[in-house]
Amino acid sequence: MPKKPVAFLILLAVVLLVVAISFFVFDGSSWSFTINGDASKNVNSSLYAKLENCERTYDGVTGIPLEFFLYYYGVYPVESVSYGGATLNWSAAAYSADKDIPLLVGPDGAIHYKGATAVVKNVEIAVSEKPSASTLDIAPSILYALNEGGREGLIHGKAGRVVLIYIDALGYYRYEDALSRGLVDNMSSLGEPIKAVCVYPSITQNNAKSMATGLAPNLSKGDFRSYEPAGKTIVDVLNENGKSAVWVDGPSPPVNISATISRVDSNGDGTPDDEVADAAIWEYRTGANLTIVHFKSTDTVMHAYGPYLEEGRGSLKAIDSYVGKILKALDNGTVVVICSDHGCHAIENGGNHGTLLPDDMYIPIIVGSV
Numbered sequence: 001m002p003k004k005p006v007a008f009l010i011l012l013a014v015v016l017l018v019v020a021i022s023f024f025v026f027d028g029s030s031w032s033f034t035i036n037g038d039a040s041k042n043v044n045s046s047l048y049a050k051l052e053n054c055e056r057t058y059d060g061v062t063g064i065p066l067e068f069f070l071y072y073y074g075v076y077p078v079e080s081v082s083y084g085g086a087t088l089n090w091s092a093a094a095y096s097a098d099k100d101i102p103l104l105v106g107p108d109g110a111i112h113y114k115g116a117t118a119v120v121k122n123v124e125i126a127v128s129e130k131p132s133a134s135t136l137d138i139a140p141s142i143l144y145a146l147n148e149g150g151r152e153g154l155i156h157g158k159a160g161r162v163v164l165i166y167i168d169a170l171g172y173y174r175y176e177d178a179l180s181r182g183l184v185d186n187m188s189s190l191g192e193p194i195k196a197v198c199v200y201p202s203i204t205q206n207n208a209k210s211m212a213t214g215l216a217p218n219l220s221k222g223d224f225r226s227y228e229p230a231g232k233t234i235v236d237v238l239n240e241n242g243k244s245a246v247w248v249d250g251p252s253p254p255v256n257i258s259a260t261i262s263r264v265d266s267n268g269d270g271t272p273d274d275e276v277a278d279a280a281i282w283e284y285r286t287g288a289n290l291t292i293v294h295f296k297s298t299d300t301v302m303h304a305y306g307p308y309l310e311e312g313r314g315s316l317k318a319i320d321s322y323v324g325k326i327l328k329a330l331d332n333g334t335v336v337v338i339c340s341d342h343g344c345h346a347i348e349n350g351g352n353h354g355t356l357l358p359d360d361m362y363i364p365i366i367v368g369s370v
């Protein structure tokens, strides 16, 4: 008689163990794959949960673009992505994409791209060189130059006044192309460009906030398109410390900053950038220690025509003439920094940005003085 309850208990224990093991194996929470065979670069369900706010839906499939995981682990700029025996040229994938490259990692760890699904243990990523300078160095470098803390990075030595000229969508390759055609004589008069990277996603708000604060985007929050900076901007810091700083922009600035001067296209020539240049010169003359000026038309035209057609190049030449006008108005010893928020790449009908491609991630930073 005592044997039966024991046998029953053993059977029950075995059943519970099998149920527990099958939960562990089959409930999907145990998936993982590596990047470039590196066990420390593991994409799994807990990392997925951490980056959940980066989810997108393309063609009815919801997942997190693979690029978020690559950026998280510092594997970029991306040249190609290989998995399941096939290699995807990233530039070609971006050329045919509307927005992000729609290569998604699903919540079950499967990789989805253009209707095909693959379950893999590893993805191989070919990357190009990653420069050490980035848009995150701009804010601390300016504070350092103006003797308000920060750290020595891009600007060596101190200055009483700094002008930061932010030219939208001026990728490193786009700048080199314009330079070789003699379109950017005023910008290039300041010196050689430093090859730098921007932050991902390579979009305007995300990088404008990083430039203004020196703070990296928070991948868990996922609010890359919000206008609210994650911390104090250099403009706030300087104004609080008794120095004057302004951000001069068109009608829709990419970041919320208290001391913003906004201009519209009042002369009707199709762009507010000439009015913005004049306003920046006015602010400088009235004594701003830091004048930040943002030119947007280089981005607008690039989206419509792509970076390497006559229109895209022409928009850079126009901005270069405004840069020349600003440089002429500055006192000797003023430090000038030219930078951008992101680069750009050609797509079927124009241009875009936002990916981890070198074309989108590389920007020039030019530091000089008049």
Ligand SMILES: [Ca+2]
Residues within 6 Å of the ligand: 264, 265, 266, 267, 268, 269, 270, 271, 272, 273, 274, 275
């Ligand atoms: Ca105008």
Ligand SMILES: [Zn+2]
Residues within 6 Å of the ligand: 169, 204, 299, 300, 303, 353
């Ligand atoms: Zn844009």
